[in-house]
Structures are given as structure tokens and as C-alpha cells.
Amino acid sequence: MGFDYFMNPIAxxxxxxxxxxxxxxxxxxTKLDFLILVFACLSTFCNNLDVNxxxxxxxxxxxxxxxxTGNRLSYLNAVYWAATIAFQIPSNAVLTVVPAEYFIPACExxxxxxxxxxxxxxxxxxxxxxRFFVGITSTPCWxxxxxxxxxxxxxxxxxxxxxxxYNTYPLGSMFTGYxxxxxxxxxxxxGGLEGWRWLFIICTIITIPISALGVIFFPNVPSQCKSRWLxxxxxxxxQTRLYxxxxxxxxxxxxxxxxxxxxxxxTWVFLIMANMYWFTPYPSTTPxxxxxxxxxxxxxxxxxxLGTTSYAIxxxxxxxxxxxxxxxxxxxxxxxxxxxxxxxxxxxxxIWDVSIGAKYFAFIALGFCNGPINIVxxxxxxxxxxxxxxxxxxxxxxxxxxxxxxxxxxxTAWQTEDQPRFKGGEYWNLGLAIAExxxxxxxxxxxxxxxxxxxxxxxxxxxxxPGIGDVSVRSDEEEMGEIVYxxxxxxxxxxxx
Numbered sequence: 437m438g439f440d441y442f443m444n445p446i447a448x449x450x451x452x453x454x455x456x457x458x459x460x461x462x463x464x465x466t467k468l469d470f471l472i473l474v475f476a477c478l479s480t481f482c483n484n485l486d487v488n489x490x491x492x493x494x495x496x497x498x499x500x501x502x503x504x505t506g507n508r509l510s511y512l513n514a515v516y517w518a519a520t521i522a523f524q525i526p527s528n529a530v531l532t533v534v535p536a537e538y539f540i541p542a543c544e545x546x547x548x549x550x551x552x553x554x555x556x557x558x559x560x561x562x563x564x565x566x567r568f569f570v571g572i573t574s575t576p577c578w579x580x581x582x583x584x585x586x587x588x589x590x591x592x593x594x595x596x597x598x599x600x601x602y603n604t605y606p607l608g609s610m611f612t613g614y615x616x617x618x619x620x621x622x623x624x625x626x627g628g629l630e631g632w633r634w635l636f637i638i639c640t641i642i643t644i645p646i647s648a649l650g651v652i653f654f655p656n657v658p659s660q661c662k663s664r665w666l667x668x669x670x671x672x673x674x675q676t677r678l679y680x681x682x683x684x685x686x687x688x689x690x691x692x693x694x695x696x697x698x699x700x701x702x703t704w705v706f707l708i709m710a711n712m713y714w715f716t717p718y719p720s721t722t723p724x725x726x727x728x729x730x731x732x733x734x735x736x737x738x739x740x741x742l743g744t745t746s747y748a749i750x751x752x753x754x755x756x757x758x759x760x761x762x763x764x765x766x767x768x769x770x771x772x773x774x775x776x777x778x779x780x781x782x783x784x785x786x787i788w789d790v791s792i793g794a795k796y797f798a799f800i801a802l803g804f805c806n807g808p809i810n811i812v813x814x815x816x817x818x819x820x821x822x823x824x825x826x827x828x829x830x831x832x833x834x835x836x837x838x839x840x841x842x843x844x845x846x847x848t849a850w851q852t853e854d855q856p857r858f859k860g861g862e863y864w865n866l867g868l869a870i871a872e873x874x875x876x877x878x879x880x881x882x883x884x885x886x887x888x889x890x891x892x893x894x895x896x897x898x899x900x901x902p903g904i905g906d907v908s909v910r911s912d913e914e915e916m917g918e919i920v921y922x923x924x925x926x927x928x929x930x931x932x933x
Contacts, residue, residue, distance in 0.1 A: 451763055464670050468588050471665055475654045476581035477604045482643040483577040484608030486551040489639050491722055492616040493632035495729050496736055502560055506853055510846040512567050517843035519571030521836055527576045528832035532825050540580045541650035546573035548643035555636035579835050583828045586817035587657040590681050592762050598810035599758030606747030613740040683821040696826040702819040703830040705879050710812040711837045712872035716778045720746035720803035723858050730856035746803025753807030767815040768876050774808045775873040782866040
């Protein structure tokens with residue numbers, strides 16, 4: 437018998453496939469990885485590339501060319517976030533009725549064209565207009581892709597897939613730094629354009645072709661999937677296995693969704709906790725880049741390259757935390773570990789009167805603490821598994837909270853004119869580091885309450901799954917015996933034959 441990728445023991449040992457998952461289901465999961473993760477990751481990579489290009493362009497000549505004095509960089513980012521906030525909930529509401537394979541790629545083409553327009557602006561006012569429309573058109577990217585990813589996978593699969601998806605953010609930011617260095621060294625002056633303008637042109641050239649992949653390969657949510665790449669059997673199996681995990685099918689978009697969203701405790705608990713964990717690593721991004729600029733004012737290549745180190749280490753941490761949390765079957769302990777490290781780093785930056793090496797460690801280690809971001813989303817998706825539409829809108833609310841803070845904090849705690857030390861921001865971060873650790877027990881307590889009262893996920897046992905009949909999934913008898921998943925009445929059961 438030749439090598440069978442789907443049944444190889446290596447995939448089982450690293451936890452990519454659970455040991456007793458039937459071969460047919462492994463084939464389905466592998467297809468989903470290629471159909472969903474490839475486009476979602478490339479799309480989000482391009483989004484982060486385009487959105488963050490302005491920070492590298494700012495330290496590479498844009499500041500002087502467009503007279504971006506004082507807090508103008510912060511104002512530009514505020515305009516972007518204001519536009520994103522305005523389109524957050526409408527975007528995910530549209531996504532529940534408009535096929536994702538058309539909506540997200542169309543928005544990607546739009547933000548790519550506005551990114552191109554940024555390369556040719558002549559004034560600060562024109563730049564504001566471009567940033568506003570980049571903000572509106574790029575809104576569905578992360579929120580939409582995250583919704584689709586968390587609508588297809590079992591619980592023990594979510595952490596790793598969310599980690600891979602998250603890693604497109606630091607990869608995009610890293611690549612922006614390297615790309616800006618290449619533009620300064622090789623394209624500055626070509627066609628009469630400065631190096632920072634070429635950065636936006638190259639970003640657009642990368643972005644536009646990716647949208648075609650979405651139209652061709654990206655599927656909608658399982659209950660509305662019309663993908664040509666999945667067989668009818670696989671589409672049915674995809675819905676059945678989610679039902680077994682407590683993930684309910686679509687209930688349709690009605691006005692009642694707002695009541696369900698407002699009364700769901702995960703909406704508000706994760707709105708607070710997720711945004712704490714998203715923002716405590718913030719000093720490892722723009723503040724770190726501006727601090728490096730003060731240390732090496734005459735070496736922009738070194739600044740752009742060193743600025744990528746915090747993103748590089750966040751990639752490693754994301755995978756470590758994801759595999760660990762999926763293996764443990766718990767999310768909270770990974771978040772405790774990251775929270776304690778955030779606390780140590782925040783104390784170092786508050787003290788400030790330490791060696792350059794200690795400050796560098798604090799900035800880089802905060803990048804490492806970006807890892808639990810994907811775990812927060814996986815935990816939220818599990819808690820909201822019983823309502824697809826409510827989960828989509830709640831996720832938009834949580835992300836809207838992030839956008840509001842991203843708009844406010846750079847204008848208050850992290851003002852550009854305070855560089856290289858952001859004293860207010862450092863004290864703010866220390867307070868958040870303490871608060872996020874105190875917040876962790878709340879969702880644990882609420883989940884236990886739901887189990888005790890028979891609400892939340894426990895109540896899903898009484899929900900029938902429309903359109904799904906009896907489904908059996910058989911594994912290869914020679915490998916692990918025969919297992920059948922069946923639906924009896926209103927319950928999905930797993931029984932040996």
C-alpha cells in the first residue's frame with residue numbers, strides 16, 4: 437500500500453488531523469484548507485500590506501514631501517479607522533446575504549485602486565480622501581474572512597486555522613518594510629516618482645490579481661455553499677460535522693438578530709477582553725518603528741528592517757499558542773501566559789530608564805504577545821456557535837471596538853509628536869495589562885453557568901438541522917475500524933459498527 441497523505445501519522449502527531457478522524461473527512465478538511473485559507477490569507481496579507489504601507493512611507497520621505505507635520509500621521513490613521521467603523525456592521529450584514537466569493541473580492545479590487553491613488557497624491561487633503569476610501573473598501577476583508585473561516589471548522593481545528601490566518605498580518609507588515617527598503621534602493625527617482633510612491637504602486641500590483649482567486653475558489657458559509665470544488669456529499673458532510681460540534685445552521689437574517697446579538701453575553705465579554713489583548717501589544721508596531729527612527733535617524737533601511745522583528749516573532753508565537761490551545765482543548769491558559777509577559781514588558785516601558793537592550797526586548801516580546809489574538813476569536817466563535825448570523829454581527833461589533841480604539845488611542849495615548857517615548861501610552865498599556873488578566877475568569881464562569889443551566893451550547897441538542905438527512909462517514913477499515921456518524925431524531929451521534 438503506497439503512502440496516503442490523508443492517513444499519514446505525522447499529520448496526526450502535530451494535531452492537524454485528530455487520530456480517529458475518518459479519511460473521507462480528512463479529504464474534506466484538506467479541501468477546505470486550500471479553498472478557504474489560501475484566499476483568506478492572501479487577501480488579508482494584501483490588506484495589511486496596503487493599509488500599513490503609509491507608516492513605512494511616512495519614515496521614508498512622505499513626511500517631508502507632503503508636509504505631514506505634528507500629529508498628521510495620527511489623523512490620517514484616524515480617518516481610516518473612522519471609515520472602517522462606519523462600514524463595520526453593514527459589511528457583515530451584507531455578507532450574510534451576498535455571496536462571500538463575490539463581495540470580498542470586489543471590495544479588494546476597490547481598495548487596491550484607492551491604494552494606487554495614494555501613490556499620486558500631491559497634498560495632505562488628497563491623502564485624507566484616499567485613506568477614507570481605503571478604510572471603507574477594506575472593511576470586509578478581515579471581518580468577512582474571519583467569519584467564513586470560523587463557519588467551517590470543528591473546535592479542535594479552529595485554533596490552528598485562525599493562527600495561520602492571523603499570521604498574514606505580521607507577514608504583511610514585515611513585507612511592507614522589506615518592500616519599502618527595495619523601493620528606496622531600486623526605484624527612487626524612476627519615472628520621476630519618489631521611493632515611497634513606488635511602494636503604493638507595487639502594493640496595488642500585488643493586490644488586484646488576488647481578488648480573482650476569491651471569485652474562483654472561495655466558498656460561502658456551509659449552508660449557502662455553491663462551490664464547484666466540493667461534491668454534494670462533501671457539502672452535506674461539512675454541515676453534519678459542524679452540527680455534531682454544536683454549530684447551528686443559518687437561521688436567516690431577520691430583525692430578531694439584533695435582540696439575539698444584544699442579549700448574547702459573548703458579544704460584550706469578548707468586546708472587552710479581545711480588544712484588551714489586541715491593544716496591549718500595540719507598542720510593538722508604530723511606537724517601536726518611531727523609537728527605532730530616533731535611534732538610527734540616518735539609516736532608514738535598518739529602521740525598516742529592524743521594525744519587522746516584532747512581527748516575525750508574533751508569527752512564531754501565534755503557531756505555538758494555537759497548537760497548544762487546540763491540544764489542551766482550552767483557550768484561557770495560553771492567554772494567561774501571554775498576559776503575564778505583557779505585564780512584564782509594560783513595566784519595563786513605564787520605567788523607561790533602562791538599557792537600550794531592555795527596551796528592545798520589551799518591544800519585541802510585546803510582538804510575541806500578539807499570538808493569543810487568534811485564540812480569542814476561536815474562543816468567541818465556540819461560545820457563539822449556536823447562531824451563525826448573530827456570530828457574524830457580534831464579531832463585527834467586537835472588531836468595531838478595535839477600530840474605535842485604533843482611532844482614539846493614537847490621538848491620545850500614542851501621539852506621534854511624543855516620540856520616541858510615549859509616556860501616556862505606556863501607563864495606559866500597564867493598566868490594560870492588569871485588566872486583561874483580571875478579565876480572563878469572566879468567560880470561563882459564563883460558560884460554566886451555561887452548561888449548568890442547559891443554555892448556550894447545551895441547548896443546541898434540541899435544534900434540528902434542516903436539509904440534512906442521515907449521514908454516515910466511514911473510515912478505512914484497515915486503518916482504524918469502521919465508524920459511523922448518524923443523526924437520530926434531533927441528535928447527532930457517533931457509533932461504531
